[in-house]
Amino acid sequence: MANAREVRLRIRSVKNISNVTRAMQAVSASKVRKSTEALIRTRPYATKAWQVLTHIAGQPGREQMHPLLVQRPSVNRVLVVLLTGDRGLAGAFSSNIVRFAAQKFDNYPVPVDYVAVGRKGRDLLFRRRKSVIAEFSNLPAAPSFGDVSAIGRIAVEEFLSGKVDEVYLLYTDYINMARQVPDMKKLLPLEVTNAEGRVQDFQAAHRGPAATYLYEPDEMAILDDLIPRFTSLQVYQAILESLASEHAARMVAMKNATDSASALADTLLLEYNKVRQQGITNEILDIVGGAEALGSS
Numbered sequence: 001m002a003n004a005r006e007v008r009l010r011i012r013s014v015k016n017i018s019n020v021t022r023a024m025q026a027v028s029a030s031k032v033r034k035s036t037e038a039l040i041r042t043r044p045y046a047t048k049a050w051q052v053l054t055h056i057a058g059q060p061g062r063e064q065m066h067p068l069l070v071q072r073p074s075v076n077r078v079l080v081v082l083l084t085g086d087r088g089l090a091g092a093f094s095s096n097i098v099r100f101a102a103q104k105f106d107n108y109p110v111p112v113d114y115v116a117v118g119r120k121g122r123d124l125l126f127r128r129r130k131s132v133i134a135e136f137s138n139l140p141a142a143p144s145f146g147d148v149s150a151i152g153r154i155a156v157e158e159f160l161s162g163k164v165d166e167v168y169l170l171y172t173d174y175i176n177m178a179r180q181v182p183d184m185k186k187l188l189p190l191e192v193t194n195a196e197g198r199v200q201d202f203q204a205a206h207r208g209p210a211a212t213y214l215y216e217p218d219e220m221a222i223l224d225d226l227i228p229r230f231t232s233l234q235v236y237q238a239i240l241e242s243l244a245s246e247h248a249a250r251m252v253a254m255k256n257a258t259d260s261a262s263a264l265a266d267t268l269l270l271e272y273n274k275v276r277q278q279g280i281t282n283e284i285l286d287i288v289g290g291a292e293a294l295g296s297s
Helices: 004-057 093-105 119-127 145-160 195-206 219-296
Strands: 078-083 112-117 131-136 166-176 179-188
Touching: 004 166, 004 219, 078 093, 078 119, 078 145, 078 219, 093 119, 093 166, 093 179, 093 219, 112 119, 112 145, 119 131, 131 145, 145 166, 145 179, 145 219, 166 219, 179 219
Parallel strands: 078 112, 078 166, 112 131
Antiparallel strands: 166 179
């Protein structure tokens, strides 16, 4: 059994760690709030962009209107944009999304390239010997659309050049503070069939008639600008979802670490009291034994 001094030093060390994890929990809680506010602010623009894009692409001959709407007859190579975190201490946040990517693409019938967003995902992909054609790390704590637009441009350029035939976006969807779910979205070729439900929900919520648009200068010019921008917007929204999920996961992990440290400190305090009591008992026995020896002599 350790002596009282060693146990006292361990208690002090555990309490110091508990103070650090409690501070990190508070910081992560603040960052979650800011991330969710930024996520909510982008939704009206994204919804309106879906409306315009669906209306244009729903016209006859949509596949002739823009190359990013064209479904390739055969898929020979795909690109995966994988969003993870730059730092650890967030539980299984990064490993969960990398494991999700492995389930989806490890046995894929065609070669798969990756664009890694986040240092943790990049390292795990390199460790698994995956083909990483680009990586983005050390993004700002509150990234703007301009900070992440290069990721969408890479996806568009790879698709338009014919190097890849499909582009997928893998990220962690923020549900609430206690639940974050890995999710996959097909980024290119852009699918607008699923957008109809979103537009109908938007119109029903606003209780207005179906929108009619007049396009200036023309539909093709708007598509040339809107589709690449909307592709980057989807990446931006996914990054905001991933950031909110990462901060929530780190907050939960730090809370669990704080609770565990408190429980360990209580256990060590009990052990310290036992050791101290044992020491006092031994000293009393030594005194009594010495007194008896003196009395008998």
